[in-house]
Amino acid sequence: MKFSEVKPRRGRPPKYPRDNPDTKKALIRSGIEMLTERGYMTSDIEGILKKVGIPKGSFYYYFESKESFGREVMASYSYYFAYKLDKSLHNESISPLSRIYAFFEDAQRGMAKYHFERGCLVGNLGQEVATLPNGYRDLLNDILIDWQNRIELCLREAQDIGELALTADCKMLATFFWIGWEGAVMRAKLMKDAEPLKIFIEGFMAGLPR
Structure with missing residues (x-):
């Protein structure tokens, strides 16, 4: 059943009552889980509502449509992922380039935790x-640009301490990083193995001008 086919149902009381902010958060969290596994077009509201434990009709109490739900899911995921990035990239106890590698290690553990699904x-x-x-296209581009900017700043820090050559084009390298990283994540999911992530990060690091 797709989002557009949602109809009210009778049954047991919901786990989360209406007007409870935790209900909306639970729906968004469940939406993130489903979209990271299945994408947008094949995601269904039935699975989300079943996990959260609320009636089908309650979906439209919080969201006007599948489209508005998707926008809020993307915004929440963007915030969550930026936080994860910053945890690694702002870790001043290690060098800037080591922080990028730390992001890879954290992401690798995250994918393995969910069996690369x-x-x-x-x-x-x-x-x-x-x-x-x-x-949606513009939203996705904006998110990627935000992530690129964070990597670019980290690379500029690497330049400042002599870890990266001053001739390096940090903006281009940050763009290249995310183009390659997204491909590596897709391949890791396909293979159910971290090897594509390892190959990418090692190749990226080895190719940086020192």
Whole structure:
């Protein structure tokens, strides 16, 4: 059953009552889980509502449509992922380039934790861009640019301490990083193995001008 087919149902009381902010958070969290596994077009509200434990009709109490739900899911995922990035990239106890490697290690553990069933929500939706609602393309690009800017700042810190050559184009390298990283995540999910992530990060690090 797709989002557009949602109908009210009778049954036991919901786990989360209406007007409870935790209900909306639970729906968004469940949406993130599903979209990182299955993408947007094949995600269904039935699985989300079953996990959260609320009636089908309650979905439209919190979200006007599947499209608005998707936007809030993307915003939440963007915030969550930026936080994870910053945990590694702002760790001043290690060098800037080591922080990028630390991000890889954290991401690798995260994918392994869920048996490589979950990829990157932004990457998943990017593969469906031709069929996504209007405006989603710009949202996805904005998120990727934000992530690129964070990597770029880290690379500039590496330049400041002599860990990266001053001739390095940090903006280009940051863009290259995310193009390669998203491909590696997709391949790791396909293979159910971290090897593509390892190959990418080692190749990226080895190719940096020192």
